[in-house]
Amino acid sequence: MLVAKRSRSRKPSLKVVQGGDQPPGSAAPQDGMTPESNDTEDDAAERAEQEERKEAARERDDELCNDVKIREKVIDLMKDITKGFEQQWDRGNDQKDYWDIYDLVPSPRQAYSGNSMVYLPIVWQAIEARITRFVNQIFPRSQRSVDCISSDEKPFDIMALLEHYIRKARLRTQVMPALMRNGDVEGQYNLYVSWENSSRYVVYRTKPKIEIGGEEGDEPEEVDDPTADDEDYDVEEVETFHMSPVVEVLADADVCVLPHTANSVGEALAKGGSATVIRRWSKARLEKAIDDGEIDKDVGEELETLFGAGKEDPGAPSLNKQHVDAAGITTGSGGGKELHLYETWTILKVDGNRRLCRIYYAGTKSSGTTTEEMVASVKRNPYWNDKCPILSAPAKKISNVFKGRSQVKPVADLQYSANDTFNEGMDSAAYALMPIVMTDPVKNPRVGSMVLNLAAIWETNPNDTKFAQFPALWKDALTIIAQIKTEIFQILSVSPAMMPQSSGSKGGKRNQAEIALEQQVDVLSTADVSTNVEDEILTPLLRWFVDLDYQFRDKPITIKQFGQMGLRAQMVDVPILENSRRYEFRWWGVEAARSAQQQQIQVSAINVIKGLPPDSYQGYKLNMVPFILQLVESAFGARLTPEVFTNLKDQLTLPAEQENEYLVEGLDLPVHELDEDQEHMKIHLKAMVQGDPHGSVRQHLLRHRMQMNKKMQMAAASLAGMQGSPGGGGQPGAASSPRPGAQPMPPRGGQQPAGAIHKDQMQDPAAAPRR
Numbered sequence: 001m002l003v004a005k006r007s008r009s010r011k012p013s014l015k016v017v018q019g020g021d022q023p024p025g026s027a028a029p030q031d032g033m034t035p036e037s038n039d040t041e042d043d044a045a046e047r048a049e050q051e052e053r054k055e056a057a058r059e060r061d062d063e064l065c066n067d068v069k070i071r072e073k074v075i076d077l078m079k080d081i082t083k084g085f086e087q088q089w090d091r092g093n094d095q096k097d098y099w100d101i102y103d104l105v106p107s108p109r110q111a112y113s114g115n116s117m118v119y120l121p122i123v124w125q126a127i128e129a130r131i132t133r134f135v136n137q138i139f140p141r142s143q144r145s146v147d148c149i150s151s152d153e154k155p156f157d158i159m160a161l162l163e164h165y166i167r168k169a170r171l172r173t174q175v176m177p178a179l180m181r182n183g184d185v186e187g188q189y190n191l192y193v194s195w196e197n198s199s200r201y202v203v204y205r206t207k208p209k210i211e212i213g214g215e216e217g218d219e220p221e222e223v224d225d226p227t228a229d230d231e232d233y234d235v236e237e238v239e240t241f242h243m244s245p246v247v248e249v250l251a252d253a254d255v256c257v258l259p260h261t262a263n264s265v266g267e268a269l270a271k272g273g274s275a276t277v278i279r280r281w282s283k284a285r286l287e288k289a290i291d292d293g294e295i296d297k298d299v300g301e302e303l304e305t306l307f308g309a310g311k312e313d314p315g316a317p318s319l320n321k322q323h324v325d326a327a328g329i330t331t332g333s334g335g336g337k338e339l340h341l342y343e344t345w346t347i348l349k350v351d352g353n354r355r356l357c358r359i360y361y362a363g364t365k366s367s368g369t370t371t372e373e374m375v376a377s378v379k380r381n382p383y384w385n386d387k388c389p390i391l392s393a394p395a396k397k398i399s400n401v402f403k404g405r406s407q408v409k410p411v412a413d414l415q416y417s418a419n420d421t422f423n424e425g426m427d428s429a430a431y432a433l434m435p436i437v438m439t440d441p442v443k444n445p446r447v448g449s450m451v452l453n454l455a456a457i458w459e460t461n462p463n464d465t466k467f468a469q470f471p472a473l474w475k476d477a478l479t480i481i482a483q484i485k486t487e488i489f490q491i492l493s494v495s496p497a498m499m500p501q502s503s504g505s506k507g508g509k510r511n512q513a514e515i516a517l518e519q520q521v522d523v524l525s526t527a528d529v530s531t532n533v534e535d536e537i538l539t540p541l542l543r544w545f546v547d548l549d550y551q552f553r554d555k556p557i558t559i560k561q562f563g564q565m566g567l568r569a570q571m572v573d574v575p576i577l578e579n580s581r582r583y584e585f586r587w588w589g590v591e592a593a594r595s596a597q598q599q600q601i602q603v604s605a606i607n608v609i610k611g612l613p614p615d616s617y618q619g620y621k622l623n624m625v626p627f628i629l630q631l632v633e634s635a636f637g638a639r640l641t642p643e644v645f646t647n648l649k650d651q652l653t654l655p656a657e658q659e660n661e662y663l664v665e666g667l668d669l670p671v672h673e674l675d676e677d678q679e680h681m682k683i684h685l686k687a688m689v690q691g692d693p694h695g696s697v698r699q700h701l702l703r704h705r706m707q708m709n710k711k712m713q714m715a716a717a718s719l720a721g722m723q724g725s726p727g728g729g730g731q732p733g734a735a736s737s738p739r740p741g742a743q744p745m746p747p748r749g750g751q752q753p754a755g756a757i758h759k760d761q762m763q764d765p766a767a768a769p770r771r
Helices: 040-061 068-087 089-102 121-136 156-168 171-186 267-271 283-291 299-306 320-326 409-432 473-491 512-552 596-610 627-644 656-664 677-689 696-724
Strands: 012-018 146-150 188-206 209-212 221-224 235-250 255-258 275-282 339-350 353-366 368-379 389-393 437-440 465-468 558-562 569-574 583-587
Touching: 068 089, 068 275, 068 339, 068 353, 068 368, 089 121, 089 171, 089 409, 121 171, 121 255, 121 512, 146 156, 156 171, 156 235, 171 188, 171 235, 171 437, 171 512, 171 558, 188 512, 221 596, 235 320, 235 512, 235 569, 255 267, 255 389, 255 696, 267 275, 267 339, 267 389, 267 627, 275 558, 275 696, 283 299, 283 339, 283 465, 299 353, 299 368, 409 473, 409 627, 656 696, 677 696
Parallel strands: 012 235
Antiparallel strands: 146 583, 188 235, 188 389, 209 221, 255 275, 275 339, 339 353, 353 368, 437 465, 558 569
């Protein structure tokens, strides 16, 4: 029992809260009544759905590793998977060398070995620039990355739920930078998605309760004690549940997809292949897997006795220790005790049907002259969507090959050459900074007394002693390094804003055509990488979020939602997703991140469309709202947009009969812009018959008349503007009515507003670094 100081001794109660730390407030059912007796139709449907979930989970939770036929197929499959990891052994070793380049670790492949041992971070700088540019492009500044294609109105609550899961999974801060970094160094993007349930026991202070007796036969009611002061309180313990998807970035050496010629994980599984991830479990993780029934209990207990005795599979090079060492942490020669096992996804025949299964395989155990295969678990896919949770795609696709090439491979030798050149230059600079004294020892017998010091006196003939300078080879070395750096940046498609391109004259200023060409190349190279990650990784990841939420979340969750079209931020309760087939979700980050030049082109196109007469697009209706929303959101962001551009549907509106009730009581109500003024006035006049002692009804009617006049004036002004322009776009040059196709610009020779970017210096805001 948790009781704070100076509190009354009361037993803490236990309640359940989903989605965060919320103070307790729900009442328990009365004695003699079961929760089912008070259930509504929605509660009964929810309880039936939970039973359906449990039944489906039981079907998928059956352990199949003891089936003789399935076990034989699994053992044969593991032999092929072991060979598959051995076949990519050279690839894993090359990736270790590429990670050494990124981690600035000297390599034996460097030819020069002198006094200077400096490592130039050229490739590191290029990769970090790429990560900054691509991640900023994938995650737009509007803070909305999800779009949905629906047969009816878009499910903004579910879209807000996905945005919530994106933040909970830390895609922007942790997952995507690591994924882009692995993609550049290893040549492959690998993710693993799963679901996590966790709970905490949070303690709250509550006011003491007293019982108030009710009528005969009723239970007494508990209310707050009015005599209790602030220092007198009880303590209540609440279990809070947190449910969210978990996204894990996998090292490419730990992933093997067979056959190697498959184009995707789904195609590999359909062809009878497999997708395998090497897992490294601690003893605590193994015990948790046994308790949760994730692996067979007998095999798990046997693995506990052999824990730490096995050796790492030579066909699976590990990059974990290398990354830890680069961070400044030493694990020792043993690397700690951990269990290495395969997590394999493949299609097996279960009860005569082909089913996707998950396999845990821990290798072989030798006992004397016999060996035993340690098949820890074989179960059907635990996920209802029946998909493999491994998302993998190459950075640069090669035909008939599943995995791609590293982006560091073409520049590895250039990085080694730059290091050798720089170290040679630094050694020569050390000699160049010290003068060479040449003297004749026969004519200068006092060589030993010629000490370099302040105000030193050398007793020798000046003609017999001369000074020489070592050649400044370091200047040539820096010139060579600059050329190598330029070549590396061009190969890795680093932003042209970081360096002058060959299109510009040496030492001169680039003209507008050259800048426009660089911007076009930058946009194309950025879109090439970002679109690949969006279509191959992020869009399937969003669909996984929807499927996992539908399967595992069984309680409502409170999240922050940007209201319709992102105009108003509010807190909504998202129910359990009933049917995920109605919606098609996709990542909208790349399309949402638009540059200033593209926005100006859109403004020009809209002005042209606005000037077209309605009969030129028969059967269609011009809706300017989506364009204006995107324009305002790009300029002000999702937080300031609700204050600048307000959705009238989100404002308060009441029926006229309900307004009459408040007006009779003397409340002062404003009129709503979407109110039907004439209908409201008819109903309000009925309230006048009953009397208006406070004058509120009369004042409200006056506001309706003023609003009607204002709407008529606006309609007349709009009609006059349509009649004044042949194209329907208003008078040319009139305020708020730009000419069709015109750009809002100052007159020639005029000065632009403060802070405006000159047209010759316009750069893509998604480029990195930003100037």
